Amino acid sequence: MAEPIAFVSRSAQTERDNWLKVLSENLGDEKIIDFNDLKPDDYGAIELAIVANPDPDQLKKLKNLKWIQSLWAGVERMVKELPENAPPIVRLIDPALTEAMAEAVLAWTLYLTRDMPRYHRQQQKRLWQPHSYKPASQWKIGLLGLGQLGKAAAKLLTLTGFQVNGWSKSQKTLDNVTCSSGSTGFMRLIETSDIVVLLIPLTNETTGLLGKNEFAHMKKGASLINFSRGPVIDTDALVDALNKHELDHAVLDVFDQEPLPPDSPLWQNENITVLPHISAPTNKESAAKIVAKNIAHWRKTGNLPPVVNRMRGY
Numbered sequence: 001m002a003e004p005i006a007f008v009s010r011s012a013q014t015e016r017d018n019w020l021k022v023l024s025e026n027l028g029d030e031k032i033i034d035f036n037d038l039k040p041d042d043y044g045a046i047e048l049a050i051v052a053n054p055d056p057d058q059l060k061k062l063k064n065l066k067w068i069q070s071l072w073a074g075v076e077r078m079v080k081e082l083p084e085n086a087p088p089i090v091r092l093i094d095p096a097l098t099e100a101m102a103e104a105v106l107a108w109t110l111y112l113t114r115d116m117p118r119y120h121r122q123q124q125k126r127l128w129q130p131h132s133y134k135p136a137s138q139w140k141i142g143l144l145g146l147g148q149l150g151k152a153a154a155k156l157l158t159l160t161g162f163q164v165n166g167w168s169k170s171q172k173t174l175d176n177v178t179c180s181s182g183s184t185g186f187m188r189l190i191e192t193s194d195i196v197v198l199l200i201p202l203t204n205e206t207t208g209l210l211g212k213n214e215f216a217h218m219k220k221g222a223s224l225i226n227f228s229r230g231p232v233i234d235t236d237a238l239v240d241a242l243n244k245h246e247l248d249h250a251v252l253d254v255f256d257q258e259p260l261p262p263d264s265p266l267w268q269n270e271n272i273t274v275l276p277h278i279s280a281p282t283n284k285e286s287a288a289k290i291v292a293k294n295i296a297h298w299r300k301t302g303n304l305p306p307v308v309n310r311m312r313g314y
Helices: 013-026 040-045 056-060 076-081 095-113 116-124 148-160 182-192 212-217 235-243 284-301
Strands: 005-009 032-034 048-052 067-070 140-144 163-167 177-180 195-198 222-226 247-252 272-274
Touching (some): 013 048, 048 284, 067 284, 095 222
Parallel strands (some): 005 048, 048 067, 140 195
């Protein structure tokens, strides 16, 4: 029988137990053990770890680890916390997660284009006042990031009738989407979009990508949706632009610190919709099946699935 697989996570016990149950049900004869239940004498036998927000100190104790399977699509924190000589990391690539993100982009884009924040404010004042309707075809949506998530979001937005522009580090070609790359393409997108949607990974290059200068170049009255990571934007600069009514509204699902502290002024800003990092939650069942497939292939062939490029950060 193969050596056991370690499950390494900083999640609460209930969440770890739920993951262990679903993984065990899908991994067949594989034995998966919570790191906290391992004895030090067991560490040397572990060749594979399945992780969800792992403690890097626990992973470092697994000296013979050959690779790490993440249960999340985003791995930037792990890349930052683990040394450069750490074992290869495989991030989760799950069609269910991609579909959920595309739905979230469409849902919150419609939330903005159908004036929901304004109607919510009116409800607080008991004000009955309809406003004019502007169809999807008259809105320009700019997607920053055209990876798997960006491509899926672009497809759904175009099917709904929106004008979609997309930007990526390297030039892409997508049906019914005006694609661009480079600094010129980036500035053109933020200058012409009614709504800018962030779907890019957090790297050294994307940290602080949108700040005071970029917000000043966005269309007056434009809005922002951040489904990327908090540090991709300068939050203080965003709040300043919103308070000055240079920008209209921001939907934020990610923050520099999570959970967002109760005393954060973002909670009370009527120009900001705060979401608790729920745009594309991992589906445990589908994730477990993908992980099981990756492990079975590795057991059979010795080959790893595509691994994270540590230099790029994803």
